[in-house]
Amino acid sequence: MAGNFWQSSHHQQWILDKQDLVRDRQLDLAKLSEEEYQKIFNFFASIIQVLGEQLKLRQQVIATATVYFKRFYARNSLKCIDPLLLAPTCVFLASKVEEFGVISNSRLITTCQTVIKNKFSYAYGQQEFPYRTNHILECEFYLLENLDCCLIVYQPYRPLLLFVQDIGQDDQLLTYAWRIVNDSLRTDVSLLYPPYQIAIGALHIACVMLGKENLKPWFAELNVDMDKIQEIVRSIINLYEMWKSYDEKKEIQSLLGKMPKPCPAPQR
Amino acid sequence: MGDNFQNNKTMAPVMMDYEFKIKTQNERSKVEDLFDYEGCKVGRGTYGHVYKARRKDGSDTKDYALKQIEGTGLSMSACREIALLRELKHPNVINLIRVFLSHTDRKVWLLFDYAEHDLWHIIKFHRAAKANKKSVMVPKGMVKSLLYQILDGIHYLHSNWVLHRDLKPANILVMGEGPERGRVKIADMGFARLFNAPLKPLADLDPVVVTFWYRAPELLLGARHYTKAIDIWAIGCIFAELLTSEPIFHCRQEDIKTSNPYHHDQLDRIFNVMGFPQEKDWEDIRKMPEHATLVKDFKRSNYQNCSLSKYMDRHKIKPDSKAFSLLQRLLLMDPNRRITSEQAMQDPYFSEDPLPTQDVFAGCPIPYPKREFLTDDDQEDKGESKARQNQQQQQPNTQQNQVQANNHDHAANNAKRMRMSGQNQGNTGGGGGQQEFHQQQQMMFGGQQQGGGSQQQNNFQQRF
Numbered sequence: 053m054a055g056n057f058w059q060s061s062h063h064q065q066w067i068l069d070k071q072d073l074v075r076d077r078q079l080d081l082a083k084l085s086e087e088e089y090q091k092i093f094n095f096f097a098s099i100i101q102v103l104g105e106q107l108k109l110r111q112q113v114i115a116t117a118t119v120y121f122k123r124f125y126a127r128n129s130l131k132c133i134d135p136l137l138l139a140p141t142c143v144f145l146a147s148k149v150e151e152f153g154v155i156s157n158s159r160l161i162t163t164c165q166t167v168i169k170n171k172f173s174y175a176y177g178q179q180e181f182p183y184r185t186n187h188i189l190e191c192e193f194y195l196l197e198n199l200d201c202c203l204i205v206y207q208p209y210r211p212l213l214l215f216v217q218d219i220g221q222d223d224q225l226l227t228y229a230w231r232i233v234n235d236s237l238r239t240d241v242s243l244l245y246p247p248y249q250i251a252i253g254a255l256h257i258a259c260v261m262l263g264k265e266n267l268k269p270w271f272a273e274l275n276v277d278m279d280k281i282q283e284i285v286r287s288i289i290n291l292y293e294m295w296k297s298y299d300e301k302k303e304i305q306s307l308l309g310k311m312p313k314p315c316p317a318p319q320r
Numbered sequence: 321m322g323d324n325f326q327n328n329k330t331m332a333p334v335m336m337d338y339e340f341k342i343k344t345q346n347e348r349s350k351v352e353d354l355f356d357y358e359g360c361k362v363g364r365g366t367y368g369h370v371y372k373a374r375r376k377d378g379s380d381t382k383d384y385a386l387k388q389i390e391g392t393g394l395s396m397s398a399c400r401e402i403a404l405l406r407e408l409k410h411p412n413v414i415n416l417i418r419v420f421l422s423h424t425d426r427k428v429w430l431l432f433d434y435a436e437h438d439l440w441h442i443i444k445f446h447r448a449a450k451a452n453k454k455s456v457m458v459p460k461g462m463v464k465s466l467l468y469q470i471l472d473g474i475h476y477l478h479s480n481w482v483l484h485r486d487l488k489p490a491n492i493l494v495m496g497e498g499p500e501r502g503r504v505k506i507a508d509m510g511f512a513r514l515f516n517a518p519l520k521p522l523a524d525l526d527p528v529v530v531t532f533w534y535r536a537p538e539l540l541l542g543a544r545h546y547t548k549a550i551d552i553w554a555i556g557c558i559f560a561e562l563l564t565s566e567p568i569f570h571c572r573q574e575d576i577k578t579s580n581p582y583h584h585d586q587l588d589r590i591f592n593v594m595g596f597p598q599e600k601d602w603e604d605i606r607k608m609p610e611h612a613t614l615v616k617d618f619k620r621s622n623y624q625n626c627s628l629s630k631y632m633d634r635h636k637i638k639p640d641s642k643a644f645s646l647l648q649r650l651l652l653m654d655p656n657r658r659i660t661s662e663q664a665m666q667d668p669y670f671s672e673d674p675l676p677t678q679d680v681f682a683g684c685p686i687p688y689p690k691r692e693f694l695t696d697d698d699q700e701d702k703g704e705s706k707a708r709q710n711q712q713q714q715q716p717n718t719q720q721n722q723v724q725a726n727n728h729d730h731a732a733n734n735a736k737r738m739r740m741s742g743q744n745q746g747n748t749g750g751g752g753g754q755q756e757f758h759q760q761q762q763m764m765f766g767g768q769q770q771g772g773g774s775q776q777q778n779n780f781q782q783r784f
Contacts, residue, residue: 056480059407059409060407061406061407128340129337129340131337131340132336132337132340133335133336133337133340134333134334134335134336136333137335145394145399148394148395148396148399148400149399149400149403151396151400154395154396182333183335187335189393189426190335190336190423191335191336192393192394193394193421193423193426194336194344196394196402196419196421197344197348197421201402201403201406201419202406203399203402203403203406204403204404204406204407313333313334314333314334314335314336314337314338314340315334315337315338315339316334316338317338318338
């Protein structure tokens with residue numbers, strides 16, 4: 053569905069307010085600093101990305117899965133559902149919504165097992181992926197409820213293509229900006245700003261990186277709130293700054309240790 | 321052994337927080353707590369079961385349609401249906417009010433407004449009347465109003481890049497008495513169909529016969545993609561069926577279990593009505609995957625005397641009428657030449673008196689019976705539906721599909737509130753309805769009566 057963003061549930065229910073977002077995270081931020089919280093999301097976004105790639109999903113589907121994941125934890129603490137279960141559940145649901153062929157239950161579980169073992173052993177050591185199909189299916193119902201059945205997510209990719217077309221096809225610019233949009237999934241911007249603004253923000257960063265001074269007039273003529281674009285740019289640049297001094301392989305185990313975890317039913 | 325078991329159990333991480341689970345459970349409302357629907361099944365099909373329901377707490381006395389989706393969990397078609405209907409909002413597209421997820425039996429329920437009528441039942445009623453030489457009183461502009469609203473709804477879907485993919489009379493609902501009296505609601509979009517494999521699901525559909533009558537010629541010749549033009553062809557078929565009470569491309573249907581799109585008998589029927597397409601009328605026909613089969617199986621000379629104008633003339637629709645001219649534009653064989661829903665809505669047919677009305681019954685009494693409740697005896701029903709297939713069409717695929725949000729509270733739900741479309745001037749009930757009433761005339765819809773009645777009736781038919 054490429055319908056009207058302004059009338060969509062995305063625009064009407066899921067462009068969140070920054071203050072609300074911070075407030076709803078209080079429980080988790082009591083145990084984690086903002087930076088640690090972001091690092092944990094960065095890690096699970098990687099899991100979703102790699103799972104999606106292994107399952108040969110389009111980037112659009114991967115991005116949608118990532119947004120489901122972020123939306124769930126925007127309203128709930130990390131302790132409510134183990135993110136290691138929610139991540140593949142988001143991939144599973146997004147692949148069905150985007151009509152990209154059903155992933156069989158067994159293929160999903162096998163892929164999770166291989167990915168965790170081969171690509172994320174630095175985080176989980178010898179521990180295997182612990183969940184089975186029935187866990188994913190149960191989790192899927194909770195996810196759908198918490199998303200309030202809002203499953204169509206608008207992504208920055210389509211507006212980005214249109215903007216680049218408007219600028220005059222520039223493959224290098226598109227490639228850079230496309231990657232920046234991918235990276236933006238590791239920040240909160242998809243919860244806070246409409247996708248077309250994220251596309252402009254990504255283009256802006258790409259222009260700076262490529263030293264494309266000549267595009268300044270193009271930006272100046274856009275009828276957009278440049279303050280918002282600057283906020284988006286700042287969020288993404290902050291991510292890049294964080295990456296410079298961060299070694300996920302070294303730090304993630306202790307971060308996962310600190311993460312709030314689900315509590316079992318009380319013993320009788 | 322006991323130790324092992326214990327061990328596994330303690331090693332598995334806790335997937336969900338107990339407190340979160342209990343809290344969510346307590347907040348979740350169950351469909352059976354909120355609605356009465358037992359014994360009120362009104363539809364059954366490959367999509368599942370549909371019930372006519374009322375609120376238990378009496379906070380309103382409206383009828384609702386509750387659709388229990390076939391199977392358990394979230395199939396891809398259930399996901400697509402929820403995802404799209406959650407976003408769609410148009411007076412002529414069924415409205416999803418709420419989704420219920422039943423965690424214990426993993427059933428998915430969708431709540432819609434209740435539509436008392438559909439074109440399958442309406443046309444069937446007219447056919448039965450015709451067979452008994454009885455007339456049915458409906459306003460003379462009814463077919464036009466129905467078509468206009470179908471086009472309006474499809475135009476909305478198409479402009480959102482949603483293709484229906486399964487338009488047929490059973491999927492066109494009409495609201496009964498109430499605030500939306502006589503309004504068309506398009507239902508049951510073919511959510512399960514893949515864009516690149518249009519025919520795949522056919523093989524999976526079990527005992528209900530899938531009808532080919534509304535299927536565009538390019539699909540029968542192996543076109544691999546659904547398009548807007550395919551929906552338009554189906555609307556043309558429905559329009560013709562409304563004008564004549566006969567499915568225009570009626571074709572004997574065996575239980576079609578093949579995944580091959582090519583269907584000889586159905587193409588033969590289309591050519592018998594339309595004539596065999598001339599090269600100049602459909603240049604790209606040679607590019608169709610099944611073109612070679614077509615050339616092998618069919619002889620142009622067999623259809624020399626066939627044309628849509630002759631067919632419609634036999635059914636008392638004059639070739640110089642505006643209705644015929646619009647029909648012809650909808651039923652163009654070449655999908656590239658077929659008009660769009662937007663163009664169709666601009667057709668002179670709709671600016672000619674009688675003008676289309678928002679209440680398709682134009683304030684007149686509704687002659688059609690209400691839906692009957694179905695029994696739960698599956699065995700009996702299967703036999704019955706077999707018999708029905710042979711004489712008429714596939715099972716009325718019924719009711720419902722609307723959709724909407726999970727956000728149950730009307731107040732909180734502005735995003736999904738119904739908007740009146742600009743094109744429809746509001747004359748539902750009340751004063752507008754009265755006015756319409758004077759224009760109303762007796763007529764029989766698609767009838768072929770003998771004697772004095774028939775001439776008068778022909779006049780009306782032309783004016784549809």
